[in-house]
Amino acid sequence: MNRMKLYYAPGACSLADHTALHEAGQAFDIERVDIRTHMTEHGIDFRTVSAKGYVPALVLPDGQLLTENIAVLDHLASLYPQLAPAGPLGRSRLIEALAFISTELHRAFKPMWHGGSERERAHAAETVTGHLRLMCDAMKGPFLFGKEPTGADFYLFVMLVWAERFNVEVPQQMVELKRQMLERPAVRAALQAEAPVRTEV
Numbered sequence: 043m044n045r046m047k048l049y050y051a052p053g054a055c056s057l058a059d060h061t062a063l064h065e066a067g068q069a070f071d072i073e074r075v076d077i078r079t080h081m082t083e084h085g086i087d088f089r090t091v092s093a094k095g096y097v098p099a100l101v102l103p104d105g106q107l108l109t110e111n112i113a114v115l116d117h118l119a120s121l122y123p124q125l126a127p128a129g130p131l132g133r134s135r136l137i138e139a140l141a142f143i144s145t146e147l148h149r150a151f152k153p154m155w156h157g158g159s160e161r162e163r164a165h166a167a168e169t170v171t172g173h174l175r176l177m178c179d180a181m182k183g184p185f186l187f188g189k190e191p192t193g194a195d196f197y198l199f200v201m202l203v204w205a206e207r208f209n210v211e212v213p214q215q216m217v218e219l220k221r222q223m224l225e226r227p228a229v230r231a232a233l234q235a236e237a238p239v240r241t242e243v
């Protein structure tokens with residue numbers, strides 16, 4: 043059977059999907075994308091793979107392409123239930139968290155990645171810290187939903203790596219979540235495959 047194949051860029055949000063694939067424990071393929079030139083490591087124009095031109099993009103075993111972190115991480119949770127919280131509302135809670143991370147937290151970093159003014163970057167940093175505090179208030183354990191991380195925690199981890207990179211204030215619970223993440227073999231494997239990515243605590 044064909045394997046899934048993830049198109050990723052080092053340290054980008056696709057690190058969440060990459061980590062989830064490692065947590066799932068099934069073999070998969072990866073291909074690096076340079077998001078400035080849109081060329082892949084095999085010399086293919088990535089826009090011929092995904093017209094959106096951004097990562098993550100996951101090619102499924104039947105050849106279909108799945109994009110958007112929310113959809114990719116939810117699909118992986120449908121295949122590997124350990125990537126979602128348990129219980130009847132588990133998948134809905136996962137999507138709720140993924141949507142918040144994608145549309146509020148991830149989006150808030152835009153001025154930092156895309157040359158915002160000092161004022162815009164300061165405002166963005168405050169927004170990120172505020173969103174992280176909100177998430178802390180709802181945390182059910184060391185990870186968002188308890189003792190074990192889900193796909194949402196892997197996405198959150200990427201946001202925490204970015205927060206570190208841009209010197210954004212992070213609540214202590216989130217510092218601890220990031221530290222625990224860095225001990226997980228799946229996180230280490232994804233980071234090693236994507237190296238170099240700065241992750242200092």
Ligand SMILES: N[C@@H](CCC(=O)N[C@@H](CS)C(=O)NCC(=O)O)C(=O)O
Nearest residue numbers: 054055077095096097098110111144
């Ligand atoms: N809506 C997309 C956004 C993905 C996204 O922002 N990807 C960034 C990396 S974190 C990217 O590939 N940017 C390159 C570009 O937009 O050309 C999702 O949630 O998956």
